[in-house]
Amino acid sequence: MKPTVSRTFTTTAAPEAVFDYLADFTNAEEWDPGTVSCERTYGGGEVGTIYRNVSSFMGRETQIAYSTVELERPTRIHFTGHNEQFDGHDVLGIRAHGQGSEVTYTAEFSFSGVARLAVPLVKAYLPRLANKTVDQLKTCLDRLPSAP
């Protein structure tokens, strides 16, 4: 089983606002504590768009190419990340919930080569990382507009 972590939380932001913010992965600079920088290298945000993401993961900086593979406004966003030693998925499910949204964030990781040795460590570290990410993500989303 690939290391996976999933968190569900609510935000005051409307689904469309959540979607538009998260579908632009450059905003990961703001909401993802692990992202050092994120820029678009191909495309305009639609499916097929590619981002160059520099992440700091357990003390090391690593560059990951992220692609947008699914976008269903305003309920579903799916990015995949790839480099020589890492494959990952970031999936966001967005659900209308009162005037705001209920968001489920799922991250899945798999490693190849030497990085495989890190799997137990990653599994142990994931819950803490996830909590930190969700706290920051929620703070960013709560600043967005809620439903009229």
Add this chain to the structure above:
Amino acid sequence: MTHHRHSSRQPLVARALDTAMDRSMVLGYTTIGLRVRRALPGWPTDPPTGALEGKDVLVTGASSGLGIATVEGLAALGARVHLVVRDEPKGERVRAEIGQRMPDAQLRVWRCDVGDLDDVRRFAGVIGSELSSIHAVIHNAGVMPPERTESAQGHELSMAVHVLGPVVMTEALRPQLAGGRVVLVSSGGLYGQVLRADDPGFLDGDYSPTTAYARSKRMQVEMLPLLADRWSLDSIHLSAMHPGWADTPGVQDSLPRFRAITRPVLRDDAQGADTSVWLAAVEPEPPAGRFWHDRRVRPINLVPTTHVGQDGRSAAWAWLTQAAGLDQGS
């Protein structure tokens, strides 16, 4: 997280016992499980008398087993219940029988073959033009074909009846269901199967009725959060539940050995239908997109081998949106 709203009312010891019974299956899914749970402190309260007064609720597969008990449970809360059945004369007989037991029940019979997507769209058009508002749909219709069978549209029949028909019907009734609730009746059998997005038609390997059945139920719960997100935009509240081990015609015909062993502790239909009725009527509305059994949220995996990755879930969603003809957002 919002789902704690319902679980936190229960004392820790009672919750631990409930969970232990659930994981043992034999204790939790039988009549023993429900009886013990009802006696434990913190059992979620019944919906009040008349909770569904003046509301229209549809029940598919309404002419046998759990379906009949679901109709009765809803009617007892005052709902106008629409029995959606494949065999209309049988549906009328059932309606008459229920009417004798419950003279005040407001019941109507509609014909629809849930496995035939054209017929589902026809039915949704007819009932949707008559009812401007539908409070709930309980997708209870079930099949366990002894041989691999294809639906009118060429889908494997258990997948068509348990997944595609309910999705197409709900999608077609979105305007009428706005603010309402939808329940997918699933099965504890799904715990033994992994999502097979690569083979939704059961074309690989030897067909087994119980495997096909459980795979379609697995597909229901894996797609549950995505469908709940989609329909939340119309304030439609989607849940799935499993009834436990009930002594239904499906079990009697398809699993005679299982029944011979477990019969003394199998649930009756009303016990199996309890959570569906509760989900349709309880206020405040419980959190959406969850999988329920005996009025509590349950996990969709009990063993690591049934966990599926994001690739598998995406592939299943792509198959479902195509097969059910769901239009995609931008």
